Amino acid sequence: MDLQTLTYLVVGATFALYIGIAIWSRAATTGEFYIAGKGVNPVANGMATGADWMSAASFISMAGLIAFLGYGGSVYLMGWTGGYVLLAMLLAPYLRKYGKFTVPEFIGDRYYSQTARAVAVICLIFISFTYVAGQMRGVGIVFSRFLEVDLLTGLIIGMGVVFVYAVLGGMKGITYTQVAQYVVLITAYIIPAIFISFQITGNPIPQLGLGSTISGTDVYLFDRLDQVVTDLGFNEYTAGGKSAIDIFAITAALMVGTAGLPHVIVRFFTVPRVRDARSSAGWALFFIALLYTVAPAVGAMARYNLTATAWPGGVATAEGAMSIEDRPDWMKRWEQTGLIRFEDKNGDGLIQYYNEASPSGQALAAQHGWAGNELRVDNDIMVLANPEIAGLPNWVIALVAAGGIAAALSTAAGLLLVISSAISHDLLKSMIARNITEKQELMAGRTAAAVAILIAGYLGYNPPGFVAEVVAFAFGLAASSLFPAIMMGIFSKTVNREGAIAGMIAGLAFTMGYILYFKGIFITPLAANIPENWLFGISPEGIGFVGMIINFAVAYGVSKVTAPPPARIQELIESIRSPRGAGAAIDH
Template sequence: MDQFTINLLFVGASFALYIGIAIWARAGSTSEFYAAGRGVHPVTNGMATAADWMSAASFISMAGLIAFVGYDNSTFLMGWTGGYVLLALLLAPYLRKFGKFTVSEFIGDRFYSPTARLVAVICLIVASVTYVIGQMTGVGVAFGRFLEVSNTTGLLIGAVVVFAYAVFGGMKGVTYTQVAQYCVLILAYTIPAIFISLQLTGNPIPALGLFGDHSASGEPLLSKLDQIVRELGFGEYTAHNGDTFNMVLFTLSLMIGTAGLPHVIMRFFTVPKVSDARWSAGWALVFIALLYLTAPAVGAMARLNITEQFWPNGASGEPVSLETIESDPAYDWMQTWQQTGLLGWEDKNGDGRIAYFNDGNADAKAAMEAAGWGSANELTNFNRDILVLANPEIANLPGWVIGLVAAGGLAAALSTAAGLLLAISSAVSHDLLKGQLTPDMSEKSELLSARIAMAVAIAVATYLGLNPPGFAAQTVALAFGLAAASIFPALMMGIFTKVNNKGAVAGMVSGLVVTLIYIFLHKGWFFIPDTNSFTDADPLLGTIKSTSFGAVGAAINFAVAFTVSKMSAPIPREIEELVESVRIPRGAGAAQDH
């Protein structure tokens, strides 16, 4: 069986599974559509949350992000997991006790203010829409690479599958497909990782192999990697090269942003009890950690593996010859991935060899010239996504593993897309239609409008995925910035303080506006190229990059909210009672009837 058929089989089987779940888990009420009837077991919800959270970026790009930068990009590992501590301790149990359907509904009720609710809805929709664009393009790209169809066809197939389970199943359908998608993606991620760890270190657990010894040389893996990348003129893998203050702030912004992303928070509305919400956050992090503890190992090992393929006898030996690349089966993957445009090489000095090194480093350049390998890096195109995507081929694994990776990449993108689409559609149908425009809407018509909102959201996301705006790559900063600067502080103050309506609105708006302005100043106004006054290499304030500004925005939000709240009337009696009741777990069951 050829590779294409195997890929088709794996992807086809996984899609059939998702559709089967969609037919089984149809939503019959708004409670089922928005919160899966609040009957999801905490472990099941943890698994669904993990799939909801881990996107195409986590699956495909994160290992590469870490591999090519090393220690400094540990920010992603700490930031994207540390947020769950904030979520578990500061938000999830109380929002579950509150017992409504959307994040913005809590903000509207707690701050007795339709304006606050509207600001929250706008932040929620902007953050989720920008985030979903990346998932939809990810679906198209994964299809394009593994199934030899065009990106457009791939994206449309993905949209139809999401439509099937999200429109009919709502949160209920999405929950159980996310569980299936988690299983597919974690197998697809860890199986190749186990093989590469065995090959390089003899340890079947990649996370332990990372700190183990490199079997071929007997040296510790990380010293070996440090040594070879240093000799080739790259920054040492384990060294700290960037700015420390920005690193702290970026990590904090990712943590606060993670805890404030609505599509993650709303997953905790689906468990039966407050105590379940607490456990469930822990289970979510267990399932996330399985991938996040593996990712840095995949990154380091794949980088060492690839670098050694180009320098079979080390950096002081000879670079690999063109003849070897063309004839040795161990280099077949290079031919395959050259066609995708993710890898490219050129024998610039005509010596029949491909020398891979950092030609921006004067010492490395001089050493290469002296050795006779030329003065230019000949690996002209080296996309970091290759580390995960081509890993099974580089490690010479059987064809079914490659098929599994294809299905895993799609599972990661689809599960996150569905969670985001659910957040968008429930905000539209529950907060805007039911909450503001037609409050007397019946349960049945609200369910219908939720389905229609979902269908429209899928259509819009598909359109944006096919025609991604030029700023698509910048939008992660935007989504995290908005969540950190507006949503997280509002929720936290709603639970832990007696901040009033005016304080909350002023805080959210100022956090939001300042963060947006700071991002626009560095990335261009509305992301239009060349309208920026500063760059992230030389930012406006000290060393604070625009991607790290979410934490500052959050601090501004808190400060403004407290100040304004102090100067205006205290919260009414019934809101004080609402705060008291949210803090106490007893009575959460009663809220299920809402």
């Protein structure tokens, strides 16, 4: 069976499964739409959280970044994994004990202010739309390649699927859909990794294959990879490409941003009891680790396959040149997406791939009469293209397509539901039209989700960067806005509404302004995104850490010069932190 037919069958079968689950678990009440009626088993919730968490950034883009950044890409592994531990230990059980539907609802009650709640909604919308842009880009990339359609058509198809099971099923439908999506995406990630690890090193365990020698030689994979990339003028794969301060800032921003992500936090409201929230956090960490421990091997082996084995004779052929006529079929297929492209600048009939920005790359150009690097490869295709580059069976390639779609759609659905609940529950029901019925609120939530899907599709078609890069911006916004407000709301009795509001606004404004200044989402960037222009040498991906510090400082400073929280609020904080009666606290 040919690859396209097989891909249609595999992807179509997974879609039928997702939509069937959504119809079976259709939300009938606002409780089921927002938090699945608080009846999800901890293991299932852990699996759903894993799918919600391992978005297109984790499945598609993270290994691609590791493939091209090498050691420097480890910040994403450290930040996202460490952040989940932070969320599970410091925030999730306390927020679940409080028992409200949404993060803005908690902030509004804790800081006894509808204004604080509205500011939290604004922060949440900024975070979620930035995040969902990356997911919809992932959807478009997968569809454009494996269904052989253009990016816009792929996005429209993906938006339609998300609309059916997110708008129809709500959180109840999404939760059980995400359980199925987790099974699909983890299978699709690990099976090709096993194949490729065995193919390159003879070791079928990718985590061990990463540190093994290449089959038939006594040369270690990392040593060979370092040699291959440096021969073409690139930095050593195992060398760090970022400054220490930027690595620290990005890791910290991703960690605390993780703990402030509303679509992950809301997962812990779907289980029956507080101890179930802790249990589901543990299960989720286990399910997440299955992918995150494999990702470094996937990235390194993808770079090795692209650079050392994809070219006829390897990079030794004309020091990194490939005949245009002899380019492999996988490259021709991916060229249709526009995500891999070449330009024969000097008309010699060859495709040159080297780092023209380095002295050794320039020496290659001078020696061979090249006019510049002629190949451009999008980071986000590496995981999806790797099985094709490695020549794996068609059924494995089709499975990867289904996994990539599952990863992108699972997180997109969770984010869209968070946006819809913020608009329908936190703004409409709680602030604008308090007398609407539950049926009207449910309809408003579904309408808001539908509108959000349209906006998300536009952002996915016009993203400000790679999938993981865009997602990192969302984490920075969460780190600088919601995370400090939640932390201080749980662990500080002195921070008041004025402080929380001022802190969220200051943190969000600074971080968003910095990102816009260098990346120009919707606008032309005002400055070149280069280390020489960064504040303290911190990139836009890591600036959320500075925004978080600003948020904390402003909140405590303003709280010192304004009235302290009322006694009832201080008692509320104490009751949230107290373990006594945790199993039944505020579950009614």
